Amino acid sequence: MFSRSAWLHLRIPFSYYLMPVFFFSLAISPNISVNPLIWTFLIIHLFLYPASNGYNSYFDKDEKSIGGLKNPPKVTKGLYYLSLLFDVIALVLAVVNISIVFAVLIFVYGLISKAYSHPAIRLKKYPIGGWLTVGLFQGLFAFVMCYVGINRFPLENALRASVIIPGLLSSAMLLGTYPMTQVYQHEEDSKRGDKTFSLMLGVRGTFLFVGALFAVVTIGYILYFNAFFVNDYSVSFVAALFPVMIFFLYWFIRVIKDETKANHKNTMWLNFISATCLNIFFIYLLLDSTQLWQMF
Template sequence: MPLFLFAVSQAESVSISKAIISFLLIHFLIYPASNGYNSYIDRDEDSIGGIEKPPMPTEKLFYITVALDGLAIILAAFFISFLFAFCLALYIAASRAYSSRQIRLKKYAIPGFLIVAIFQGAFTYYMSAVGITGNALKLDKQALFVLLGCSFQIAGAYPLTQIYQHKQDLRDGVVTLSYRLGYRGTFIFTAIMFALCNTFYYLYFEGKNSGTVFFIIQMFFLPIVAYFCYWFYLVSKNVTNANFKNTMRMNWIAAICMNSCFFVLIIINHFL
């Protein structure tokens, strides 16, 4: 959702109807289907995502995910554009390649990391921009800066979501980037990724002569940085603090701050 709102805030012109439809298709069909398929394949017994004790999935879940994906592509082609439908299809294919037992990119630290950083970062922003406007995003220098910023943002968040699942992932034959980095290494890597994210956001807004907006973003990011540093301190003292509860707290703080930030940018750019 943050990157979708970011794309809305930066669009030169927004089709209200297309923005609403694309939001609904992405967040109520594509994302639930992706999460559902991953749950069906992994059959997690320990805490996963936002669920501490997930129920066992049935075969019905698989067919529901296929139906949701198919419906999203059809509606996207009919109401938005064939380009948007194609973007959704690519996102679905990447999601399946990440989770499926036949390809299973998630079990490889680097390929799994790259596909998430690209498709949940830059590609999600691009896909959202296409859905919002119905047209392709012009890939000039400024667009490349913002796309890189989005991917580095996800690249920073992704290892943190894995930090409490090392044992569970290893039981399933999945060697995550977080496991390879270790607990302290995961936090250091995340800090580097967020620094790069901020660098490209700065270049993007400076190139648009909107440097003030960049500093507004930093105000919303302060609570994220503060909790991140506090959590790093706790984990440095005792690795058991790299647990589900603290991971979810980090996720909620980041989601609230980033969604609020980009919602404010929508107001600034389109209503003031």
Template sequence: MFKLSNWRHLRIPFSFYLMPVFFFALALSPNLNGDRLLIVFVSLHLFLYPSSNGYNSYFDKDEKSIGGLRNPPKVTKGLYYLSLIFFVISLILGLKINWQFSSMLLVYSLVSMAYSHPSVRLKKYPYLSWVVAGFFQGCFTFGLAYAGLSDFGWEVFTKSHVLIPGSLTSLMLWGSYPLTQVYQHEEDSKRGDITLSLKLGKKGTFVFSSIWFLVTGVCFSWFFLDRNQESGFFGFLLAMLPVVLYFMIWFSFVRKDEDKYTNYTLAMWMNRISAIALNVFFVWYFLENTQVLQVF
């Protein structure tokens, strides 16, 4: 269970790519507390997400590159048990805030498990898996983090000030999600997993994502301008600039030779640039929106 190969499949550093949702929720949470902040961050990024990664890796049994692992080692039964240990730890940590937050972690985990488990395997349903993954990694996680950071419960999902920014994070993920599958067509088709990217085709994936990125940009712009936060509006556009430029350059290469340029390396660089840009922006937005620096 504690073999190095099992720990590699947890892909703990990959949690960095999902941090923008947490930082966005942090920027808008009204009742911040240092202890809760630490618990929510650790339970999500060091235990829940790695548990999900390991559990899905165990059932996928990928032989080629996956997100965060260029050459994934062969999975063992120990990985399955290690992922469950991380899952239980995340729930126990959640209870330190309240039972409702812990139950949200449980719901997220069960949906994530259904993504690859053979009895359900949402992954083989292209549009359903796209909707579910974008909603739960985006809007649901935003609400979950918001509730945990402020010691609230399930009622947060009835509040427009939570659902609107949460929905924005889902829009962003619905645009990027197919790009994470674009280099896995061969292995996915071999297993019978008809992912959305496989359904759309490689060039079609880029066209589809570009439309959703445009919708995301418009909606985020409206969000900041509606709050009279011009600095947030311009900051978001500045953060997205390197992401859009990289995407356009990558797409131009794909149009010339889709098989050569839809590879793991280029897809991971898209993830890195997006994550760095958005994490920096949302940390800045947190400091700006909460005016926390004025305390010092």
């Protein structure tokens, strides 16, 4: 019923790059149990995020490389229906296995992701608005959504400083990461009339902005760990991000010499290194701060 190209445009493996938000939320969760943890993970990463990817791909109709697909196939109407089907599955699983509150958060996230690319609204064409929307909803909102799902808490349990602050830090990290995912799409975005944040900054401006924001965000994480944890995790956090900093600087030097190096391949490498380092760190934070590894 659904073509191979429709399944490819869901870009399910791309969910890996958004997993740090889940693992960070898990690391500060006080009410961890196996079933809600697994269901929250699967609903968000296997259904919700791919549904958003597919829906965006259908309306963007990219002809050149996009996140997770170097050579995207032509989109079909089947992709539109498949993305909506994944949304429905996410909602049903959320209601059955977690809670109505979690399902509502899933629904809201889906609506915002559709507003980002649908031609009637298309937040993507507004450089500041689109950038802020992605940062806030893939960061803070997703963090709260994961927290509510993992712990099966009502929403008010997540509306406290101990949850909102790390959620805002997740948003800040994504506000720095997201322009890098646009840096190789300037030509494609210009043709569609989408003035993205990275396009507004320019190639070199994107690197300079992201580098400066990354430094500020790192300081924010250090202050957070020092304020909310007994153990000093700030050193471990900086050490975990060291490979990201090295690759970023190496790539920037190459881009200064040749802007064509701001391409899909290098962007995906930065995403992969960043996601891997953060995933490892937040899993370590979970195991060490909760002493879970004493069970092994």
